[in-house]
């Protein structure tokens with residue numbers, strides 16, 4: 102196990118991610134006689150060269166497998182991409198409101214909405230129910 106020197110205590114979801122990372126690198130051994138290099142070790146491109154196209158394909162396959170029970174995603178060409186991305190971020194809780202930041206381990210003084218000072222700042226509150234937005 103690596104000897105970490107954190108400036109803050111690892112909490113929340115980060116703890117699980119750290120354990121996953123430690124498991125991934127637990128059998129990794131440095132080879133000081135070899136020169137470091139970056140390789141794109143991906144099945145889609147045998148060349149070893151990175152391309153955003155291959156990354157996008159692989160990420161889409163991982164996030165939305167063909168036979169998964171995920172909600173289908175459809176692209177509507179009449180809606181600007183930035184609007185579609187925003188809706189996707191709302192749907193999956195990826196808007197950086199205070200409560201989402203807190204869930205991800207960000208150290209905050211409060212998760213109460215700073216505008217109305219009445220309710221927890223969730224995506225729903227920030228977009229639909231805050232009386233001052």
Ligand SMILES: [Zn+2]
Nearest residue numbers: 214216217231
């Ligand atoms: Zn509010």
